[in-house]
Amino acid sequence: MTIRDPLAPESAPSEAGGAVAVEKPPPARTGARRAGGGKVTWRQALRKDWRLYTFLVLPVVFLIIFRYVPMLGNVIAFRRFRPGGSMFGDEWVGLYYIEMFINDPTFWRVFTNTLILGALTLIIVFPLPVVLALLLNELRSRKFKRFVQTVTYLPHFMSIVIVAGIVLQLTSLNGTINQILGAIGAEQISFMQEPSWFRPIYVSSEIWQTVGWGTILYLAALTTIDDQLYEAARIDGANRWRQTWHITLPGIRPTMVVLLILNIGTFMAVGFEKVLLLYNPLIFSTADVISTYLYRVGIQSGSYSYSTAIGLFEALIGLTLVMSANAISRRVVGSSLW
Amino acid sequence: MPDVSAVRRSTTAIKDTRGYRAFSVVNVVVLTLICALTLYPFINLVAKAFSSEGFIIAGQVNLIPRGFNITTFTAVLSDDMFWINYKNTVIYTVVATAIAIAMTTTFAYAISRKELKGRQFFIGLAVFTMFFSGGLIPNYLLINELGFKNTIWAIVIPNAISVFNLLIMKSFFENFPTELEEAAAIDGLSTYGVFFRIVIPLSKAVLATMVLFYAVAFWNSWFSAFLYLDRAELYPVTVYLRNLLAAATGTEGLGSDGAQIAANVQSVTMVLTVLPIICLYPFIQKYFVSGVMLGSVKG
Numbered sequence: 001m002t003i004r005d006p007l008a009p010e011s012a013p014s015e016a017g018g019a020v021a022v023e024k025p026p027p028a029r030t031g032a033r034r035a036g037g038g039k040v041t042w043r044q045a046l047r048k049d050w051r052l053y054t055f056l057v058l059p060v061v062f063l064i065i066f067r068y069v070p071m072l073g074n075v076i077a078f079r080r081f082r083p084g085g086s087m088f089g090d091e092w093v094g095l096y097y098i099e100m101f102i103n104d105p106t107f108w109r110v111f112t113n114t115l116i117l118g119a120l121t122l123i124i125v126f127p128l129p130v131v132l133a134l135l136l137n138e139l140r141s142r143k144f145k146r147f148v149q150t151v152t153y154l155p156h157f158m159s160i161v162i163v164a165g166i167v168l169q170l171t172s173l174n175g176t177i178n179q180i181l182g183a184i185g186a187e188q189i190s191f192m193q194e195p196s197w198f199r200p201i202y203v204s205s206e207i208w209q210t211v212g213w214g215t216i217l218y219l220a221a222l223t224t225i226d227d228q229l230y231e232a233a234r235i236d237g238a239n240r241w242r243q244t245w246h247i248t249l250p251g252i253r254p255t256m257v258v259l260l261i262l263n264i265g266t267f268m269a270v271g272f273e274k275v276l277l278l279y280n281p282l283i284f285s286t287a288d289v290i291s292t293y294l295y296r297v298g299i300q301s302g303s304y305s306y307s308t309a310i311g312l313f314e315a316l317i318g319l320t321l322v323m324s325a326n327a328i329s330r331r332v333v334g335s336s337l338w
Numbered sequence: 339m340p341d342v343s344a345v346r347r348s349t350t351a352i353k354d355t356r357g358y359r360a361f362s363v364v365n366v367v368v369l370t371l372i373c374a375l376t377l378y379p380f381i382n383l384v385a386k387a388f389s390s391e392g393f394i395i396a397g398q399v400n401l402i403p404r405g406f407n408i409t410t411f412t413a414v415l416s417d418d419m420f421w422i423n424y425k426n427t428v429i430y431t432v433v434a435t436a437i438a439i440a441m442t443t444t445f446a447y448a449i450s451r452k453e454l455k456g457r458q459f460f461i462g463l464a465v466f467t468m469f470f471s472g473g474l475i476p477n478y479l480l481i482n483e484l485g486f487k488n489t490i491w492a493i494v495i496p497n498a499i500s501v502f503n504l505l506i507m508k509s510f511f512e513n514f515p516t517e518l519e520e521a522a523a524i525d526g527l528s529t530y531g532v533f534f535r536i537v538i539p540l541s542k543a544v545l546a547t548m549v550l551f552y553a554v555a556f557w558n559s560w561f562s563a564f565l566y567l568d569r570a571e572l573y574p575v576t577v578y579l580r581n582l583l584a585a586a587t588g589t590e591g592l593g594s595d596g597a598q599i600a601a602n603v604q605s606v607t608m609v610l611t612v613l614p615i616i617c618l619y620p621f622i623q624k625y626f627v628s629g630v631m632l633g634s635v636k637g
Contacts, residue, residue: 045455051529052448056460059445059499063463066496070472070480087479132372135365144366150623151373154380157615159558161576165583165608166379169386169601174397176382182397208376216627240358265469273561277580291474298475299565311473319470338465 077309089305097309107310110293113286114314117275118267120203126263128207129214130256134244136215137222149219152212164277167205168192192278195286202278202287206271217259218252225251254335261329261337265322268314290314386605387411394601410606419570420578420607427557427574434494434556439548441498446507447533450514461508468501481566492566493559493574500555503548510544511537546625554615579607 046053072088077097079089101107132152139145155163170176171191178188191197229247238246272291279287290310298307322337330336381401386394390405398404414420449460472480477496486492514537522532538545560576567573582604 040455042455049451049454049529052451052454055444055448055533059441060460060463062441062495062498063467066477066480066498067467067471070476071470073472073476073479076476076479081479087476087483135369138362138365139369140362144369148369148373149627150620151376153623154619155376157554157558157619158612159560159576159579161558161560161580161583162608162612165579165604166383168583169604170379170382172601174395174601176378176400179397179400208379212376239355240361262468276561277583294474299478304475304479308473308475311475315470315473322469 074308074312074315076305077312079305081304081308083302093305097306098313100306101310101313106288106293107290109285110288110290114268114270114289114291117199117202117270117289120199121206121270122263122267124203125206125210126260128211130218130252132211133215133218133222133252134248136219137248138240149212149215152215154212155209156213158209160273161277163205163209164274167201167278171197171201192280193282195283198279198283198287202271202274205274214259217255221252221255222248253333257329257333257335258337261322261325264325265318267321268318383605383608386601387609389602391602410602411610414603414606414610420575420610422571423573423575423578424610426572427576430490430493430563430574431553431556433490434497435549435552437494438498438500438503438552438556439545442500442504442507442548442552443538443545444533445499446504447511447537450508450511464499464501464504478565487566488568488572493562494556496562497555497559500552503551507544507548510541514540543625546622550622550626557615575607575611579604579611582607 076087076089078092078094080091080093081087081089136145136148139148158166172178173188173190177191181188189197191201225247229251230243233243233247269291270289272289272295275287275289275292276295279292291314294307294310294314297303297310326336326338378401382399385399385401385403387410388403388406388408389399390407393399393404445460445464448454449457449464451457454460471477481487481492481496484491486495518536518540519532522536527535558576560574560580563572563574563577564580567577582600585600
């Protein structure tokens with residue numbers, strides 16, 4: 001946890017990203033309130049706040065059973081699982097399953113696909129909500145702004161099954177895209193049978209579905225920027241572009257950093273459900289990703305230990321990425337998730 | 339300057355440059371285009387739902403239905419399985435949302451109290467699960483082990499706490515004026531009393547947002563049902579729809595006529611599935627915007 005000087009000027013706007021900002025130095029006043037009390041022992045705390053602790057019981061039990069037990073369940077990546085046996089496996093086999101996927105050519109294909117789709121999503125899809133939020137922010141008409149927000153949020157509320165259905169219809173031989181191609185005299189394309197088309201289709205559908213909703217936290221952060229900053233900048237002769245560059249963007253920077261770190265953390269988990277709904281064996285060469293491969297190997301073929309090994313590898317990469325992103329951002333930008 | 343309208347942001351007090359006015363026009367045009375592109379797939383979907391199969395196969399349906407018919411609607415609506423699955427979706431959504439709200443609200447309230455000893459530990463316990471998880475197979479084995487397969491519990495319990503929602507609620511409760519609670523405590527209310535009589539009634543906006551977020555997520559979810567339910571009469575409507583799509587466009591019927599013939603049925607089912615969300619959307623939209631703001635903006 002970074003301890004920031006509470007008087008430093010950056011500390012005010014950095015509070016803006018609060019929705020997902022996980023941990024912050026405690027504000028000075030609580031320190032003052034507690035100062036006289038000294039250290040509270042667990043016994044004292046439990047006696048005084050036992051009712052508050054009862055609120056924690058069910059959620060903590062939930063987290064332990066449904067989040068932490070499966071984490072421990074990852075040990076079957078190193079143990080042989082027998083149908084009907086323990087979910088933690090029955091005997092140690094060491095790195096047998098790890099070696100298995102390292103020597104598995106399909107694994108490396110899906111690994112590459114995952115990296116490419118993840119990178120495309122991060123590079124193309126991540127910045128767009130910032131752009132859209134800035135454009136919305138420049139609108140004078142509140143009604144129009146509301147309208148644009150209402151419309152662009154909508155796809156976020158659709159089931160991934162609906163989104164997949166829409167994508168499949170639009171890209172089908174009699175779908176809109178092929179109608180347009182036909183109208184301009186181009187040849188029709190069976191998009192969902194051509195490996196080269198999967199990535200553009202995936203990324204565009206991702207944009208359609210997430211960009212509008214992605215603006216919501218940036219718009220929230222924008223409302224916290226002090227109008228006096230703009231006034232001062234205008235008096236200094238800054239035009240709108242310079243105001244955006246020097247005031248608006250730094251103002252939403254903490255939110256951007258937090259969301260970027262979170263996005264990097266989910267880098268490896270690229271749209272599992274969407275890919276699963278969209279792909280077919282003809283386009284496996286570009287569409288198959290780690291999580292879908294893992295699903296086929298694990299659930300469909302029942303190789304639980306092998307697919308757990310793959311899943312563990314994937315999760316560890318994700319964890320490493322998010323920790324490094326956090327460390328780098330703390331050093332370079334000065335704001336971080338924790 | 340008495341004439342400057344108070345509603346507008348003070349930026350308008352200084353005259354805009356010509357460049358900025360040009361930008362404003364382009365901006366409106368661009369945003370209008372974005373709206374059109376966002377809406378088009380929905381309009382196309384509705385158009386296809388009301389069109390006859392022949393026009394869809396010929397690739398002639400865009401914005402307006404061709405060969406208007408509602409026979410497919412009656413066909414889908416008279417399918418018993420559709421209704422059973424639709425009813426399942428409603429039940430799963432209501433039960434799961436109730437569980438999730440109870441868990442998230444109490445947990446968020448407890449970890450928002452600064453005086454709670456071990457607070458950082460409990461926050462960390464939840465937050466860590468955002469970055470590392472057991473993965474598909476260990477979760478699958480756990481659900482099997484617990485005997486949740488082919489029961490409603492596989493759907494409504496394992497996703498009861500979304501850490502993202504938890505953090506929104508936590509920061510909302512943190513901004514709660516402590517004076518109110520202290521006053522209530524002096525008047526003799528216990529923690530439970532403060533929570534149920536003071537905090538909950540004053541948190542309607544954020545609660546409405548959370549109900550919306552969870553309900554929409556559960557309404558839309560399909561994968562846990564797909565994974566843990568084997569019997570068609572237990573499916574939610576999303577799995578019904580997924581099977582329609584898979585039959586037509588998946589590995590089985592790829593490129594065959596199946597894809598063409600099913601287009602109309604698919605569209606109708608999709609329209610019926612999103613209908614409740616579309617109908618409720620205008621009413622709840624204002625809540626979640628303010629709810630997210632309340633949770634995210636430090637005041």
